[in-house]
Amino acid sequence: MTERQQELERIRDEVRQDPEDVSDDTMKYFWKLVRQIKREPQPDDDEIIVAAEARDILFEVSRGRTYRLGPSLAVMTLIGLVPLAVYLWLLQTPLVWSSILTWTLTDIWQVVFRFICVMGVVAFFYPLGRVIAGMVLGIRLLGMCRDQYYEPTIKIDYVTFLKTPPPKRKWFFFFAGFWTVITSIIVGIIGLIVAGDLTGFIPATILLLFEGYVVYSGNPSPTRGEMGHYNREKKIEKAWRKKLAQPE
Structure with missing residues (x-):
């Protein structure tokens, strides 16, 4: 021992x-x-x-309590479809993006409501990012729980997590964080195809800038979300590679 x-x-x-x-x-x-x-x-x-x-x-x-992964994901996905449905319903109201300088207050509120809907979709579909990353990188997931901000997240099986080499742990968190951008872009593409709407690309841009800033800053704090975890594992990876290069 x-x-x-x-x-x-x-x-x-x-x-x-x-x-x-x-x-x-x-x-x-x-x-x-x-x-x-x-x-x-x-x-x-x-x-x-x-x-x-x-x-x-x-x-x-x-x-607190950890809930079974399958049923929890199903519930989260179904709830996430609600803001998506509302967003699609809002697209029935015409909004000309080329005339943004002449928008009325009603048009502005229309964008605000659409933005809120897109962020709702991003929030409820966020756990899927960890699920996909875990499946690809071999990190087992135990279920759904709340995070430190009382928002839903996915609990990681710590045995498989610690057995996974740092590069994979790093990319696990990177993809989980970037999934929010991907989700927003997907909704943006749907809106663009259905009604020429660009609202979905607004949160995608905001999230991309924020997550890019966190990665650039190198801040490993968990308050920085998944990219904070990414930075932490990236630092650990450097030390891991140094040890790996040392002769036995």
């Missing part, structure tokens, strides 16, 4: 005893150990299992 595994087991046992009263120092030390595992070219399976056990306990306390 490695020294790191002993420390992870100690933390896991401490977390089990009172998961709602874990000190900040313990949390910081735990995530430090997790980052060390992530940097390993060949991470130890036993360390991964213990780390995942501790993380799952902490996750349940902070995020």
